[in-house]
Amino acid sequence: MKRHSNNFIEHSLIGTLDFLKESLFAEEFALKKGFLQLLDPRIKVLTFLLLIIQAVLIKNILILFYLYALCLLLAAISRINLGFFLKRTWVFIPLFSLVIAIPALFSIFSPGEALVTFKLLSIKFVITQQGLSGAALFVMRVITCVSFAVLMSITTKHFELLKVLRIFKVPQVFVMIAGMCYRYVYLFIGIIENTYLAIKSRTGTRIHYKRGQQIVAWNIAYLWSRSYCLNEQVYQAMLSRGYTGEPEVLNDFRARIKDWLWLFCVLGICAFLFYLSRR
Amino acid sequence: MDSQIFELRNVHFSYLGKFPALCGIDVEINRGEKIAVIGANGSGKSTLLQMLDGLIFPGQGQIKVFGKELKESDFQDADFSENFRKKIGLVFQNPDVQLFCPTVREDILFGPLQLGMKKKEIEARLEEVVGILGINGLLERSPHQLSIGEKRKIAIASTLIINPDVLILDEPTAGLDPLTTRHIIELLIDENAAGKTIITSTHDLHIVEEIADRVFVFSQEKKIIRSGNPCEILDDIQLLEDNNLIHVHSHRHTGKTHTHPHQHLEHHHEG
Numbered sequence: 001m002k003r004h005s006n007n008f009i010e011h012s013l014i015g016t017l018d019f020l021k022e023s024l025f026a027e028e029f030a031l032k033k034g035f036l037q038l039l040d041p042r043i044k045v046l047t048f049l050l051l052i053i054q055a056v057l058i059k060n061i062l063i064l065f066y067l068y069a070l071c072l073l074l075a076a077i078s079r080i081n082l083g084f085f086l087k088r089t090w091v092f093i094p095l096f097s098l099v100i101a102i103p104a105l106f107s108i109f110s111p112g113e114a115l116v117t118f119k120l121l122s123i124k125f126v127i128t129q130q131g132l133s134g135a136a137l138f139v140m141r142v143i144t145c146v147s148f149a150v151l152m153s154i155t156t157k158h159f160e161l162l163k164v165l166r167i168f169k170v171p172q173v174f175v176m177i178a179g180m181c182y183r184y185v186y187l188f189i190g191i192i193e194n195t196y197l198a199i200k201s202r203t204g205t206r207i208h209y210k211r212g213q214q215i216v217a218w219n220i221a222y223l224w225s226r227s228y229c230l231n232e233q234v235y236q237a238m239l240s241r242g243y244t245g246e247p248e249v250l251n252d253f254r255a256r257i258k259d260w261l262w263l264f265c266v267l268g269i270c271a272f273l274f275y276l277s278r279r
Numbered sequence: 280m281d282s283q284i285f286e287l288r289n290v291h292f293s294y295l296g297k298f299p300a301l302c303g304i305d306v307e308i309n310r311g312e313k314i315a316v317i318g319a320n321g322s323g324k325s326t327l328l329q330m331l332d333g334l335i336f337p338g339q340g341q342i343k344v345f346g347k348e349l350k351e352s353d354f355q356d357a358d359f360s361e362n363f364r365k366k367i368g369l370v371f372q373n374p375d376v377q378l379f380c381p382t383v384r385e386d387i388l389f390g391p392l393q394l395g396m397k398k399k400e401i402e403a404r405l406e407e408v409v410g411i412l413g414i415n416g417l418l419e420r421s422p423h424q425l426s427i428g429e430k431r432k433i434a435i436a437s438t439l440i441i442n443p444d445v446l447i448l449d450e451p452t453a454g455l456d457p458l459t460t461r462h463i464i465e466l467l468i469d470e471n472a473a474g475k476t477i478i479t480s481t482h483d484l485h486i487v488e489e490i491a492d493r494v495f496v497f498s499q500e501k502k503i504i505r506s507g508n509p510c511e512i513l514d515d516i517q518l519l520e521d522n523n524l525i526h527v528h529s530h531r532h533t534g535k536t537h538t539h540p541h542q543h544l545e546h547h548h549e550g
């Protein structure tokens with residue numbers, strides 16, 4: 001019994017940490033040399049924003065479908081494993097659908113021609129034609145936007161993304177907070193892992209699980225005070241090197257012909273889609 | 280310009296008003312000197328170095344830098360602040376604290392960019408510093424994924440690139456391998472020969488003679504109990520023993536027990 005609970009702690013702890021590390025810190029895809037990875041990050045972010053705005057504005061499901069196909073094509077030529085990509089993006093759909101798409105199916109929210117009528121708990125439900133196409137459009141729109149966003153983030157190195165935000169004059173508070181969070185989550189995972197190892201090395205593997213709980217609780221309290229202390233010192237270290245509240249970033253990105261071509265290509269696509277939807 | 284860089288008069292400091300860390304320090308440091316600060320754990324070395332770097336300020340007593348009294352409010356003046364940070368650089372004891380950027384390269388460039396150095400100059404300095412410390416292969420890595428010794432080299436590089444007149448280092452050789460330690464010592468000696476003031480805290484008595492022409496010894500009472508030239512101080516076994524810098528170590532050779540003072544070698548601890 002003792003052994004069992006101990007193993008459980010160990011497995012769940014290490015498992016969670018590994019999962020976190022993998023999903024947050026894996027730069028596996030960003031390091032591959034595919035099409036998107038080699039674009040200038042500034043232009044990549046800009047064009048993806050354009051594409052996402054398109055996806056939000058378009059009201060024709062067929063055109064949305066083309067956009068989505070374009071996204072999958074881009075993923076493919078950027079050496080992204082499509083299975084992984086689909087899994088990672090479709091995960092979001094149930095979440096959104098539950099809140100918005102499913103209610104929209106019904107006549108209360110989308111009045112129109114009845115398609116299916118059924119009774120549940122003596123309440124009459126009517127799924128309307130307009131409701132169904134609206135819901136389909138919605139799902140398609142969400143999946144397209146999410147796919148573009150995910151594709152951009154997995155093909156760009158974390159720090160390049162932060163740098164682009166700074167270059168685009170996103171208020172530095174946001175960028176700093178995002179960057180710091182990222183770093184601290186990593187640091188904390190490291191500290192938890194090391195502390196766990198340290199406990200293990202001092203107590204052996206046979207810790208009673210009650211004791212294990214105490215250690216974990218104590219550790220979390222300790223982590224907070226430690227993070228506070230670290231923050232203060234980190235701030236001092238920044239001061240020491242001349243930080244005055246507004247960090248400077250080095251804009252060393254270089255746009256090449258390929259990047260400009262891609263930008264014009266996306267502008268062309270957007271103009272064409274705009275024309276199609278206005279026709 | 281005046282040759283005196285730092286002058287501290289009866290300085291007291293305590294953390295949060297209740298943990299005393301400096302209790303009556305009098306120090307004078309001149310341009311071009313090499314200073315070593317030695318003392319047991321918790322005797323106030325790091326606190327003193329941070330005060331010299333203008334990060335914390337005396338609770339009592341006064342500190343003069345470049346002949347002028349230093350106050351916290353001085354740093355509200357952007358020009359003063361920039362000038363001060365350019366002239367004085369500190370390498371922290373805990374490299375984790377000093378490294379907070381996503382890549383090593385950006386971490387090293389953080390200081391020069393904040394201080395408005397020219398891009399050309401920055402690039403040239405970067406190449407130089409990277410060469411000196413042999414960290415070329417690490418530039419694109421994340422600082423938090425490096426070994427402690429590697430982190431320390433990056434921390435040193437990130438201060439060195441600013442090219443300050445006064446270089447303050449808090450245990451720069453702790454956790455470094457012998458060859459790297461050698462490099463760092465040579466680096467400090469070279470920088471000093473080029474006219475820089477070097478202030479180092481250390482537990483490694485072997486290197487004191489090389490990196491210092493004056494030594495401050497901190498006592499457990501968080502005071503400077505002695506200052507003088509390294510030979511004198513290193514020969515004063517009683518003083519070193521009393522202040523936890525060496526301990527008497529006994530062992531046996533072929534049946535005979537004998538005792539001799541034993542110096543702390545690599546003394547290394549992380550926060």
Ligand SMILES: Nc1ncnc2c1ncn2[C@@H]1O[C@H](COP(=O)(O)OP(=O)(O)OP(=O)(O)O)[C@@H](O)[C@H]1O
Nearest residue numbers: 294298299300318319320321322323324325326327
């Ligand atoms: N952030 C802090 N909060 C409270 N007390 C502190 C803090 N930092 C240091 N102290 C206390 O101040 C005193 C001097 O600490 P300092 O870090 O200057 O010692 P040190 O000589 O550098 O020691 P070491 O050799 O271990 O680095 C110690 O008694 C310590 O407990």
Ligand SMILES: [Mg+2]
Nearest residue numbers: 324325372449
């Ligand atoms: Mg210290």
